[in-house]
Amino acid sequence: MKGSEAIIESLKVAGVEVVFGLPGGMVIPLYDALYDSDLKHFLVRHEQGAAHMADGYARATGKTGVCIATSGPGATNLVTGIANAYMDSTPMVAITGQARSDLIGTDAFQEADITGITEPIVKHSYLIKNPNDISRIFKEAFYIASTGRPGPVLIDIPADMQLAEIDYKPAGKIDLPGYKPTLKGHKKQIISAAKAIAAAEKPVFYAGGGIITAGADKELLAIAKLMKIPVTTTLMGLGGFPEDNDLSLGMLGMHGTGYANYAVTHSDLLIGVGARFDDRVTGKLATFARHAKKIHIDMDPAEISKNIAIDIPIVGDARDVLAGILAELKKMKRDPKKTAQWLDQVIAWKKKHPLHYKDEKGSIMPQFVIEEVNRITKSNAILCTDVGQHQMWSALFYKHLKPRHWISSGGLGTMGFGFPAAIGAKVGCPDKTVIDIAGDGSFQMNIQELATAVCYDIPVVVCILNNGFLGMVRQWQELFWSKRYSETVISCQPDFAAVAEAYGALGMTITKKQDVGDAIRTAIKSKRPAVLDFRVKPEENVFPMVPAGKSIDEMIGGHKT
Amino acid sequence: MKHTLSVLVENKPGVLARVAGLFSRRGFNIDSLAVGITENPDVSRMTITVDAEEHPIEQVTKQLHKLINVIKITDLDAEKTVARELALLKVKSDAKTRAEVMQLAKIFRAQILDVSRKTITIEITGTFEKIDALEQLLQPHGVVEIVRTGRIAIERGEK
Structure with a gap:
């Protein structure tokens, strides 16, 4: 079997059905193998498009998106798409062709050090130097991309690796001694979180993209309903909590709703789940949720206390951790009236600061x-x-x-x-x-x-x-x-x-x-x-808005007049 | 306060670049870095010294842990650790001053590696502070060049 055929075989083993890409000199062998396969390939018009398509495909389906580009400019055209997937934790495998391995480092035609270029924006990357590693590397790449906090993995494959005759063997068991994501939340921390939630009078959930990645929306809704806790989501978390529910506050942050920003600012307990306290969410860090005890549930330990000190950190899969907290809460004595006053306050904010815009005759708003x-x-x-x-x-x-x-x-x-x-x-x-x-x-x-x-x-x-x-x-x-x-x-x-x-x-x-x-x-x-x-109306503004560096309750615009 | 991180990594191409790149892009400064293979040829050890007053050591280690090829990180406790550094110093010295330079080296239990008409090259092993002390004493003679390995360290005891 040729290396290129081993790549196609490895993609099939990984369950890949569709790929987005554009051929070039250093991936001709790969595309030749693709020609005979039943993988569905979408030919794009610019490699950046391929990366974003793989990203959109992954976000819509939860599967890992795959894109292919040739060496040099093909690979560098993927860079924005890879960086985008990295920042938003999308599972993606990007495959790039590379100059023949004996030419690497010689400034060969269409040679670019793409593993070097993308090093800060990938979860991991590989440069294949032995064609017999193909099946193992692809298996690892899909595993790394899709587990833990997902992200893009790049595989750079010199042309001669694709052409080499190899004795294909399916990859064995994955052996990555340095990669063991923590899925299960720490039991003691889960109990502490449940206690803090049961004790809170003014709690608010702050839910991010991790809710969607983990498929934790049902658990989030269950806890919110059980304990009567309002929920605000980040931009990435939209859809993680149904906005037709009375407990929904919509989005928070720089362009968040007034009521979400006020609720976070006045809360006594902030429960962050799968969110990373990004500057567009927190505004001025020193005053963000300044009265609140903070729980932070996240897959990535490096996000805990990165921007803001956390009282109860829990590393783990959001779904597993929320399910654990829900189970604990159900065992506890609960006071269903505990947040009643708080919810009244939230309703008052919703009434006083609703989302609105001024319709203008003759314009499409x-x-x-x-x-x-x-x-x-x-x-x-x-x-x-x-x-x-x-x-x-x-x-x-x-x-x-x-x-x-x-x-x-x-x-x-x-x-x-x-x-x-x-x-x-x-x-x-x-x-x-x-x-x-x-x-x-x-x-x-x-x-x-x-x-x-x-x-x-x-x-x-x-x-x-x-x-x-x-x-x-x-x-x-x-x-x-x-x-x-x-x-x-x-x-x-x-x-x-x-x-x-x-x-x-x-x-x-x-x-x-x-x-x-x-x-x-x-x-x-x-x-x-x-x-x-x-x-549409040319000079319409997005309101409310928190000016850069201000506290999130210092919004401008958006007040109903 | 200086921290010494002992980092076990998979012995794979590009690992050093990944670690070094992570430090620079997260804004952490490396004071010294020494790399070598361990008793297991598939695993290398990096000994990295960082100034933890500038950067919370916790963030550094958490970010390092995210690199797939990083297997284990130990923040070595100075009191339970033996740490050494090796330095080569080329010092200006002619017939008049040679004896004095050699005597200084002897006090520090340093070795003379090379002598020329106008220089002496000294090898010294020891703690960071010891090497600094010798360097300062030799400065008046004129230090032509210093090469330091950076700190390596190992935990005391059976572990």
Whole structure:
């Protein structure tokens, strides 16, 4: 068997069904082996698209996403996608071709030290130097990518390794002496946490992406209901707790809801689960949840007390730990009225500081487009976004009910992520309606993947909230830089609908509020890739907003007048 | 306070780069680093000294643990540890001063490795402080070059 065939075989052993990639000189042998296999390969138009598709596929399905690129520029084009997966803990295996092993280090044609380049942004990486290691390395790579705190693993494979004749043997038992993720929470800590929860009068859950990774949403809901604890989620945690539940506070942080930020600030117990106390969540660290005792449940020990001191740390799988806490709570004497006053306070905040925006006659408000998407899809679509204003409006004005239905670039904040991620999500979940909310700036960063969507007939609906600006930066310039709109005005723009049509997709331009709903319905019904260019109010801001470096209860804007 | 971390790692390509890269990107400074294979050829030991006043040692070790090839990390307790460093010092010395330099070396139980008309090269083994002390005494003669290995350390007793 050839090395390249061993790679395909190893992918099958790992349960891989689809891969996203683009061939090049140093992966010709691999693509030759792929030619005879029944692996479904999606040819992208730029390798960054392949990485984001693998990422979106992984987030929608929970399976490990796989992308392939050639050496040199192919590999470096993956870098943003790998970094994005790393920051958001997505399980991914990235396969890159490499110059022949005897040429490595000679600045050979299309040679790039991709294991070196990606070292800070991968969970682990391999450079294959012996073709007999292929099956073992692939087995390890998929295991590392998908277990513990998931993340991307890169495998760099010189061309001669793919060509080598080997005696293929399936990989044996995994032997990684330095990698043993802690899954089970410490029993004593679980009991301490349960006691603290039972004793709290003003508790609040702060749930992150770990809830979704661990599949811990049911356990979270059970504890919240049992103990009457309000729940706020991070951007990554959206969908981890149903927002139609009275206990939901929506998102917290820089663009969080007023009531979430007030609840966290005034809480006496903060229960962080699968979240990492990121600066966009905490604002000024010294005042974040300053009255609260803090419990932190996380898979990654390095996240505990990284940014903020924790009173009760629990390392482990969120589902296992929450199930343990729930079991303890059920055994305890509980006072169902303990949080009653607190919940009254939360309701008062919700009434006083609701999410809202001011409708403007003659304009399509961007928030309205999101509300329409929500209404038409009955909160049942997979929603993907890039980064910026459209992302925050999608986070705030869509009702997130279920896990794995929200796919957004959180940690890295990558423009151009949403569309390819939506393609990946649709490939993984063909029965779901997949909507990509994009900005007119960010959509152009991976617009070429329209060809991929059309070619494979992947009907995702792109809703561009077209305001003619790099909107979030413009908002900062408006609020903090004296309205000096330096290079945030996109004065020269393509006709997005025409571009879409040119690619063979459905394109529409929507300039009137009353046409918004129809356009969304038509696009979904068409079962074609579609681009809806909504000309929204240009200088609308995302509110509420916590200015950088302020405490999260020091919000500006968003007050109902 | 200086901490000495004894880190067992898989003896695989790129491990040193991963460890060194982690220190730099997390903003931790390495004071010294010594690497060598252990009694098990598949495993290497890195002895890393870091200034823990600047960086919480807990974060350093937790981040190190996340590297797949890192097997075990021990923050060595100075009182239960024997630590040594080796240094080679090339000192300016001619016929007039040679005797004095050699006498200093003898006091420190250092070895003379090489003598030329104008220099003496001395090998010294000992603690960080001992090597510093000899260096300071030799400074007036003119130290041409110093090469230090960085600290290596082992726990006392049977363990």
